[in-house]
Amino acid sequence: GEWGVGKNRDSGSIDSPILELIRELQDGFCNSVRVKLGRLNQLILTAGTERIGFLDDFEFTQSPVKDATPRPYYLISNPDKNGSLSYTQEFRLECETNLSLLLESLRHSQNIYEQIELLRTLKRLRGLDFNTGFGGSQVKVTVEDLLNEVYIRAGTEGASPYWTVVRQAAGLLNKVDISLSDAVTDILVRGKQITVGKAYSEASLIKTPMSHVEIRAKIDEFCREDIRDRVLTQEILIYLSILIKSEPRLLDGLLTLRVGYLILLLTSELAAELGVTQDEAYEQLMRSSPFEVKMRLRSCLAGYEGVNQKLQQLESLHVKQPEQVINWVVLPEVKEEGKGIIPPGNWVRKRQLDGSAGRVPKDFYPKVWLVLKHCKGLVIGDKLERRNRLDSELIISEMTPGEKNFALQVEHLLNKMQAPEYRQVNIEALMELAAIVEENPDLEIEEYIVLDVLIGHAVRLAWLERYPERADRYDEYKAAAWRAFYGTSPIACAGYIIKAFQFLTQVGKATVV
Structure with a gap:
């Protein structure tokens, strides 16, 4: 399991994925797909039937794609070397402007966390289409190609995905979830409005349905400087659309759903739980799986007032003098x-x-x-x-x-x-x-x-x-x-x-x- 089985769905604890699946099936929607539950003898009356007894000797071919060329990888992959960088290491990479040094470091790096930081700096300096030279004189290998490589490896390489790297690569590649528009519309038709970004403003407000491209543009304009925030914002919007259908009471009293503030509340709850600073808690949130984020969001909405007070306590200052x-x-x-x-x-x-x-x-x-x-x-x-x-x-x-x-x-x-x-x-x-x-x-x-x-x-x-x-x-x-x-x-x-x-x-x- 991803977080273990929770104790009580109203206590703010994290439920297990299987319990969450059962709840979604009972609510009639599973991952935004309408589901109907019933007894087999009732459902069979309207179900289609197909006999496949003649398929006893059928076997899938080992490789359904003939003569496919394996995807070439240009970066070193060594899961044993993967590990988070310190914030001082990240700061140094962010400040580096020597292109040759960045490319040489990337060529020899075995750590996927370091690779994504180096690519982040290269994108900022030269853009996605910059030819890194990793393919020699014959093949153009761009920053975008290497980011796609890291994106795929981050999701498949380890025992579980490196979610912080997945989010960072997705953000750097400007990825957008195509269901984002439907998610936002689901929220709006239930009488809510949405703001994205770290601060409330008229320009950051979403009051009418928009395409996923328009929503992404608004997210890009108003979200935090951390590129992962844009991906997390998309996730939160999709989870809010699921929760507003399955548990609308969680959003009672909230006319405007401020996604940036909800991320701040999630962070403050984690900071209090782990006894760390807000920025360290934010890193922990980014390392969390999508399911963990969704369940933390549900817990946060269930105890909204208490989490607000926690945030105020976290931001307070203590001086030693009267x-x-x-x-x-x-x-x-x-x-x-x-x-x-x-x-x-x-x-x-x-x-x-x-x-x-x-x-x-x-x-x-x-x-x-x-x-x-x-x-x-x-x-x-x-x-x-x-x-x-x-x-x-x-x-x-x-x-x-x-x-x-x-x-x-x-x-x-x-x-x-x-x-x-x-x-x-x-x-x-x-x-x-x-x-x-x-x-x-x-x-x-x-x-x-x-x-x-x-x-x-x-x-x-x-x-x-x-x-x-x-x-x-x-x-x-x-x-x-x-x-x-x-x-x-x-x-x-x-x-x-x-x-x-x-x-x-x-x-x-x-x-x-």
């Missing part, structure tokens, strides 16, 4: 800038220009290093992408504040952010955190500071301060709240970063047992 002794200071130069005249085109425009130019304030990188001395680490960018994590112990033991390699590592994380104004707000948040730790040299934060979470709460608090009556419907206004936040002055932004930090530490205190 809050009343912390000096919450706004960066002096930000105070001065805040007194100035609003720049032409307002603060949004200035942040876009500064973010696009890649500017950072004076002594920015040493200040980020200083922040790392006061916490377990920083996550800069998508919070579920483990390559975005800076581990304090590792960084401080290996690098100095003014070291170029450290500056390049932080810059790489900032440069991955697609929106320049968001990049700039991250820089402002880091500078404000540096001001706080400079003013409070004994301050110790026990967890990783996740900028995605910190800034998200700053945006929410700024919006609700202005529109307190919209607190219970904040998700509907999230896109507008972000637009408004980008238009605030640096001094206001710094103030809300402080309020968000205080909020997260208060949640931390409330969750201590």
Whole structure:
């Protein structure tokens, strides 16, 4: 079995595949195919019959395809060498730009996890159609060909499929499930709407039936930077369509099915269960089989409110000092800038220009290093992408504040952010955190500071301060709240970063047992 037999279908535990199959047969649909159950003596009245007694000596031929050429493989296959890479190894491969080195590493690699990471980097640098030269002068072997090879091997090579590699290869190959359109329509006709991606917005909303190609385009536009997220989003949509038909009560009270948020809840539940960080739990989710994901989704929907609270607890911060002794200071130069005249085109425009130019304030990188001395680490960018994590112990033991390699590592994380104004707000948040730790040299934060979470709460608090009556419907206004936040002055932004930090530490205190 894949997870073993569960105890109780309503207790949030994972049922066995055979019990799930029986439940689907009883509900009348099995993998979206209509099924009718009944006694054999009743069904036989309408069934067709065919006698095949004359086939006693029949045997299938060993190879129904004559003279087929075996599919050529160009990468080394050695299942004994397959093993997950560390996030620092993945980060190094992500940053590598030497084409010859990448191709040489790929040619000699025996680890399918390393092979997919190398191909990911090659696709980003040169595209799917790039000729790797692995077929010599006679045969063109492209990045796409090698990805298809890894995709097939990942599903068949080991004792069980390497699901994280399958998802990554499928994402890099832009694969889309042809039943996706039917799945989305099944959800919509039952009065629900759908959003895909990490943040709610009008553009990410699906309110009318669409083709699988259109749905895939929307997923590509709004999903996380991790390519596997696009494949997992397709899976979740298909599972939601099955659950809404077989157990509609699970989705009662949810008008909008926010797929990105459901992935976040699944991750937080795993993180709490395994006692790991959110990005590590996300990796574990990606290693899970489709059946495991489906059953976790069912469990998550069954205990929706409890999982929401778990997420809040996971994102909280714990400080070792009493809050009343912390000096919450706004960066002096930000105070001065805040007194100035609003720049032409307002603060949004200035942040876009500064973010696009890649500017950072004076002594920015040493200040980020200083922040790392006061916490377990920083996550800069998508919070579920483990390559975005800076581990304090590792960084401080290996690098100095003014070291170029450290500056390049932080810059790489900032440069991955697609929106320049968001990049700039991250820089402002880091500078404000540096001001706080400079003013409070004994301050110790026990967890990783996740900028995605910190800034998200700053945006929410700024919006609700202005529109307190919209607190219970904040998700509907999230896109507008972000637009408004980008238009605030640096001094206001710094103030809300402080309020968000205080909020997260208060949640931390409330969750201590």
